[in-house]
Amino acid sequence: MTILVLGATGATGRLLVEELLHQEQKVKIVVRSRDRFPDFLTSHNQLTITEANLLDMSDFELQSQVQGCKAVISCLGHNLTFKGMFGHPRRLVSIATKRICEAIGKTSPKVPVKYILMNTTGNQNKLAGETVSIAQTMVLGLLRHLLPPHADNEEAADYLQSKFGINQKVIEWATVRPDSLINELSVTEYHVYSSPIRSAIFDAGQTSRINVAHFMSQLSIKHDLWKKWKGQMPVVYNA
Template sequence: MITAVVGASGATGKLLVAQLLEAGQKVKVIVRSSSLIPEQWESHERITVIRVNAITAISVDEMAAYLKDCQSIASCLGHNSNLKGIYGKPRRLVEETIRLFCEAAIRNAPEKPIRLVLMNTAGNSNRDLDERVSFRQKIVIGLFRLLLPPHRDNERAADYLRKKIGPNHPFVEWTVVRPDSLIDEKSVTTYSLHPSPTRSALFDPGYTSRSNVAHFMCRLLRNDAVWNKWKGKMPVLYNDNTTEAR
């Protein structure tokens, strides 16, 4: 299996690539020309490094060529947590990239649907479900949506998969992974999965290690039973003992 990974130079993306390699997979990493990646990736026999000036500037035909021999796609894209990353362009980085991936996959018309896993956030509700959100949280999320382009971008990317691709597309299947407050841990630990948040992402957040996010995304891409359980859904991921302060 070959997996295309975008956002591979980020903290979670690097861990996902490591998980996929450990599982014996081949990986295509699509990174910006200026991105810093581990030196060993450039010569690794199971990694193909594709450098681009800007992923959103790639044409559908070009992306379709990159994805032609891929069976799965993983996005760990996010906006940098500085003023340029939050308010600079492209403001719809994640949504436009997910749209590009899907249009390219559709252009390729694979015999078996390609698997697409999007890393998102527990602060984004799955509007296919009746997820209970307090009035206070609705007000704050509304402000985030208005004032913070990255939050709106995460919502729009997930909504594109829910509404445009839907649960029964012939060429694209998807899962949106929603971690809560991200933390760094050296290794994979036990974690739990839920169809919806079990706590407030704003006022009673849990914790999710990047290692666990990478581990679950790798399982989704490789394990048919795990994939069939969560495809077309937006599972929320918490570390066990998540109430412990970190």
């Protein structure tokens, strides 16, 4: 079985692809240009690359991408530039999530496909009863209206929660929430919680991208870990 990675050319997505290949998994990616990957990745015999703009692909093309996949991991995000945050598509993450999930449904998988969404601690898990301070609520409200990427992340996570319940037979999901992302060269000790243990706005922690990549890879591979976190929004912090 194969794992489809979305946003594979991003800072976390590339690390995820490397980790999955290191774990001897078959990986598929959709990228605008394979030139953004080093040769040791593009020549890997377990990696299948499709050069395309994900949102421009037809429904049939998306179905062919998810056919036979045991998991889809989305590391999609907006570039931290003016164009990346305010240009189109403003709903990159949520539109891709909806279209990929619809494509999975059309393939009628025999066992549920795992959909793992990389998100942010700034997004509350309201179904779990998470609450934040009035001050943080006000700041997040401003971010929601002023910064399209934040609203996009919320919409994608809300879609998975509302569309796919606990007993779904087509798609099972988990939304992974790292705190402030930093770069590290190797995987280090990290902790995973069901909800944030600190304020994402006023007392943010740190999470290395390579630790996020490692955790998401393990979610897609290890049955017991998936059983623990499916249908939840785990939060990842560096130790």
